[in-house]
Amino acid sequence: MSEVPESATNAAEYTVSEISGALKRTVEDAFGHVRVRGEISGYRGPHSSGHAYFSLKDDKARIEAVIWRSSMNRLRFQPEEGMEVIATGKLTTYPGSSKYQIVIEQMEPAGAGALMALLEERKRRLGAEGLFDASAKRALPFMPRIIGVVTSPTGAVIRDIIHRITDRFPLHVLVWPVRVQGETSGMEVANAINGFNGWDGGALPRPDVLIVARGGGSLEDLWGFNDEAVVRAVAASRIPVISAVGHETDWTLIDLAADVRAPTPTGAAEMAVPVKADLAAHIAMMGARLASSMSRYLNRRRETQRALSRALPSADQLLALPRRHFDETAARLSRALQANTQGKRAHFDGRARQLSPRLLQHRLREKRRETGILAVRLPRALDVFVRDLRALYHRRTGRLSIEATGRRTERGRQHLQQLDRRLGQSIDLRLDRAKRKSFELERLMRTLSHASVLERGFAIVLDPSGAPIKRALDIADGDDVTLRFQDGDVQAVATEASERPAKPKPERPAPAPAKKPPVPSGSQGSLF
Structure with missing residues (x-):
């Protein structure tokens, strides 16, 4: 078994952790705190951890960045995707992925x-x-009962608003305290506006108008x-x-979304409430005008009534004719009652004579x-009526028998079959007529078409625009023409024109001289 050869170098060996730690210390010691300018990319808001x-x-490089929660809460604005910023922090490395980053x-x-x-x-x-x-x-209410103010409770803005409202028209002011500067100011103001709108009107009713106010400042503020x-x-x-953010020259997006923009917080208070003293003076003036108008109206009505009363007749004149008519009617009443009584008595006596016992018997x-006569006729009439009904019944049942139906x-079925046969014959006849007519039209079209003339050996002469040339006088020497045969077109040039009387032609630019194709010897002469 062979031995593993020893390494020929004396370089020290490092673990991955040692290399990562050395790089981390080198980067942090070499750079420390730096200021980096670049565009935010891949921002999705704070993580759940904050x-x-x-x-x-920038246009050439990219560096990872992280903002810890403690630093995130101190930012004066909310970072957004694509925003160009200047970040201050320290460079370090992240050993877990071998990347370097800036901790902002x-x-x-x-x-x-x-x-x-x-x-x-x-x-x-x-x-x-x-x-x-x-x-x-929407328009502001003319005289609100409660005003809601969204602003800082410790600044001079709320004191100016309350002081101005107290001077003009004292009423209830509800203050929703918020931060008016910093990262959380936007969310606090939005929550305050939503909170006023969601007010259920418990101890105090919901405000009739809202003022969002802040003093002046820079764009960042x-x-x-x-x-x-x-x-x-x-x-x-x-x-x-009412938006009252900044001074008169300051503009924010809330000014565009608000119903009314005030140049200053004091101006917002003036827009929200009228002047109580002016209202009282106006009401007093209107009351005086009303009293004066009512007095003049009553005087005019009184004068009109007096004028009309002078034109009216007296009570004796008005009642003279009705009184005379009443007296005459009263005098005729007694005579009319006696005549009516005598007439009623005579009518009663006549009716009494008609109701004597002998006449009634x-x-x-x-x-x-008469009843006896009708009793004798009733059975015969009943027999006749029953006989007529029975005869009518028999006639109708005979018509409704199975055989008759x-x-x-059967007659209806035969009629339908006959109509069906006639319909088929009519359709066949119409189709035959249409086919014959179609064949005749097709034969006529072929006869009249120029294609049949071309098939018989003729040709059509066309000018360069494709229009047919009908006369030889319309062709000049050297003109380009097209000969259309039954199986295709042939291009030709007119070389010899037949003798014909001179024909005036409109002036046109002379065509460029063109070489004539050579005519083979022994060929037959032609116009083309």
Whole structure:
């Protein structure tokens, strides 16, 4: 058994862990803290553990990056895919995958240009969804009972708003405390707006109007109010929202989504409530105008009533004719009652004479005699009626017998068979006629077609455009023509024209001279 030869080198052997550790120490000692500028790539938000993993890249290289949860909470803005940033941290390696990475401790946008580009892209995308449409904005209530304010409870903004509302129209103000700067400010403001909208009206009713306010600042300071969650919460709010973020020259996306934008927080308070003193003065003025108008109206109505009363006749004049008619009617009433009583008595006496016992007995005897006659006629009439009904029954049953039904069915079947035979004969006759007519038309078409003429040995002369030439006068010496035979076309050039009278022709540019093909000796002369 042969021995394994010893190595010819004296290089030290390292384990994989030793090499990885040495590389880690070398990278961390050589670079320490660095500032790296690049574009965020592969960002999917914080992991469930709170850490964030992504990459920084430029047009030539790529480096892995990680932000631990403690550093993530200190960022002033929310990282997003494609954002160009400047990251500060230390380089290290990850032995588990033999990669180097930067552990980011601080991160900021790469200048205002990057934030503005991100802001414009978000504005375009949310605007395309209709979140900034003017048709969706609502009018503010004229006199709200409760105002909800979303702002920091410790800043000067809330004091200015409360002071301005107290001066103009004192009412209840509900403050929802939030951070107005930092990474979590956008989510806190969105939760506050959603919280006011979800208010169930327990101890206090839901606010009638909301004010989202903050003082002035840079683009980075106001970045939380450009958050997509804030814009969507304002657009979906059922309560009218006044945006009062920054100074008059500051603009954020919440200003576009809000129902009303105020230049300052104090201006928002002025928009939310009217001036109580002005309202009281206006009401007093309107009350005075109402009292004056009612007084003038009553005076005009009183004068009109007096004028109308002078035109009306007196009570004696109005009642003269009705009183006279009443007196005349009262005088005729007694005579009319006596005449009516006498007429009723005469009518009663006449009816009484008709109802004497002798007359009633006579009428009773007449009715008995008529009843006896009808009793004698009734059996004979009943026999005749029954006999007629029986005869009618026999006639109808004879018509509905099985034999009669069978005969009618047989006649109908024979009629249908006859119609079926006639239909087949009619169809065959029409088809024969159509075929004969088709054959005749086809024969006529072939007879009249130029193809039959070509089959008999004739040819058609065509000009370069494909139009037929009908006369020799239309052909000049040197013209290109086409001879169409039954089995194909032949190109030719006119070389000898027959004698014909001169014909004026329109001027046209002279064609380029072309060589005539040689005519073989002994060949027969031709026009072509």
